[in-house]
Amino acid sequence: MTPQDLAKRQAAEAALAYIEPGEVLGVGTGSTVNLFIDLLAERRLVQDIKGAVSSSNASSERLKKIGVPVLDLNETGELSIYVDGADETNPRLQLIKGGGAALTREKIVAAASRKFVCIADQSKRVDVLGKFPLPVEVIPMAQSYVGRQLVKLGGKPKLRDGVITDNGNVIIDVHGLSITNPVELETQINLITGVVCVGLFARRPADVLILGTPNGAQTILP
Numbered sequence: 001m002t003p004q005d006l007a008k009r010q011a012a013e014a015a016l017a018y019i020e021p022g023e024v025l026g027v028g029t030g031s032t033v034n035l036f037i038d039l040l041a042e043r044r045l046v047q048d049i050k051g052a053v054s055s056s057n058a059s060s061e062r063l064k065k066i067g068v069p070v071l072d073l074n075e076t077g078e079l080s081i082y083v084d085g086a087d088e089t090n091p092r093l094q095l096i097k098g099g100g101a102a103l104t105r106e107k108i109v110a111a112a113s114r115k116f117v118c119i120a121d122q123s124k125r126v127d128v129l130g131k132f133p134l135p136v137e138v139i140p141m142a143q144s145y146v147g148r149q150l151v152k153l154g155g156k157p158k159l160r161d162g163v164i165t166d167n168g169n170v171i172i173d174v175h176g177l178s179i180t181n182p183v184e185l186e187t188q189i190n191l192i193t194g195v196v197c198v199g200l201f202a203r204r205p206a207d208v209l210i211l212g213t214p215n216g217a218q219t220i221l222p
């Protein structure tokens, strides 16, 4: 395991403490979440939860493989805990997400959860969001139009080659942004016709960040 994977695993392991027995768990997407799912099996915690609402087909498959029932968010109502990774986090726990193209469902599950526990290695921590290209999920026929609007906002849009989301849409990654006002930019991008979702989690930041570091897992509050 690389030092980065070890740090991700530390964060994932610390997040196990947030699981509420008998509850439905919200589960995100990505390599850090995969380690979290693996730990559910390793630590025999699968029986403790009622099931999971997942933010991607990939996570659903992984959950089913270890015997976790994957439930429909429309049937579960509000979730107590949502555990997910991030591509970047600032000190206010506002995030960039969507490196794995799952941003829209992630934002839905985060919105429907009382507590969002973000798990990441320390390389994800930044002062100002934007070094990681900002993912935007877009309806395919609007791709060029949305690209032009994103240029007007100061970004350099680039279509993510060969990627179709679980919702049948494309991803535009916006390079060259220095996101000093994440709430405003999230609103501006949301207002572009053809945008399904932007991977900026500013209006609904994480509630808790668990960061894997060489000195162990650190819990950070906004």
Ligand SMILES: O=C[C@H](O)[C@H](O)[C@H](O)COP(=O)(O)O
Pocket (backbone or CB within 6 Å): 028, 029, 030, 031, 032, 033, 084, 085, 086, 087, 096, 097, 098, 099, 100, 101, 102, 103, 106
């Ligand atoms: O679409 C993917 C998600 O937003 C992931 O949570 C994010 O990309 C972080 O992934 P990883 O844990 O692999 O760094």
